[in-house]
Amino acid sequence: MSAPQRVRIGVIGAGLMGRELAGVVGRWSALQQSPVEPVLTAVCDVNETAREWFRRVGSVETFTGDHRDLLDGRVDVLYIAVPHHLHEAVYTDVAAAGVDFLGEKPFGIDPAAAAAIATAVEQGGVFARCSSEMPFYPGAQQAVRYLQDGRAGRIVDAEFSFLHSSDLDTRKPINWKRRTEFCGQIGVMGDLGMHVAHVPLRLGWQPATVFAQLQDLVPERPGPDGRPVPCDTVDNASLYTTAGAPAFPLSLHTKRIAPGEMNTWRMRVTGMEGGVEFSTRYPQSVRVMSVRDGVQVWEERMAGSQSAQPTVTGPIFEFGFPDALLQMWAAYLTERAGALGTAFGCATVAEARAAHDVFDAALRSSAAAAAVPVEHGTARRHEPSDVAGVIGR
């Protein structure tokens, strides 16, 4: 095997997710083999304290508050993890400069932003993917393979969920993700929606119709001085869709207030010949259903530690969130190097746009209190009137 290709990576947005990249690059040697050797060389954040955190990473040479400083060829790849209202401007700048990037979801605040990013990516000829790491859990990978092999038979129904509950604490201070101007009218779907859309879209299950129940539970939260300020985003979203051929019910749940769930990504698909279920709450196992001797059996299979890209981690050990991020980055850089083969790849720009189509239909459904068709490739700008009909307002 030839020597791994050195890839210089820069981060734009050194917050919660930007910092995770430092850990991912630091653990690169856990991969059995990789065609690349990533090196974190640059960081950009408007907040100096956030930038300074990266002093602990010895390879970082460039510290800047302006992302345009990183577009002069000094990095090969950018990881962009900024608030949603900035995705359109930053991603299109990066694409226009011809720099490859892994952009955080949801790829823009609304379908118009996602469409502008997709156009810039095409015109810039860059290799861009959208972040979505949860399907890289070994149990999820095994469930995806089970479905791709057609083991479930004709699909009866499918459900994908991403459930949080830290918002149960009404004293939790406001942040940009809870303000429509920064997070978008799609609210929780912008935060968690790509995570639940990635696998169904990869399986070719593009929803055709959507009936959505959008819910607002906490209208105000403490502001910077402790006084209440509006918390005006949708907290929970349940989307009941029809997808696939022959069509079946596919539901997508994204919740910031799902009492008892801290950070649970789960999927459950049943078919006429079998079924499969996985939850990150129980990462060691994947459950598979079959009919044996006329008896319906749900069996628990041990998922192990191995995901899409082999690692040196012992197969009996447990897999966790940082491992999923390592897998996602390995998939991104391996695909960029042309060596992904048939392994599971990161969410594509087309999949990010298709997810926006579904979130857009959810807003229209909620406003109409009816099921609506999904408009594929929509480039709509969202308006405040789009969130009419939210339950609890």
Ligand SMILES: NC(=O)c1ccc[n+]([C@@H]2O[C@H](COP(=O)([O-])OP(=O)(O)OC[C@H]3O[C@@H](n4cnc5c(N)ncnc54)[C@H](O)[C@@H]3O)[C@@H](O)[C@H]2O)c1
């Ligand atoms: N994949 C995941 O599991 C996951 C989890 C959380 C968040 N995210 C996504 O990551 C992105 C960032 O979220 P976060 O939780 O890291 O937010 P964050 O608020 O922790 O960090 C965002 C950072 O961006 C910086 N920033 C703001 N404007 C900037 C600009 N013009 N240029 C450079 N930096 C700027 C902020 O100062 C902040 O440090 C969002 O798209 C979010 O949806 C993904």
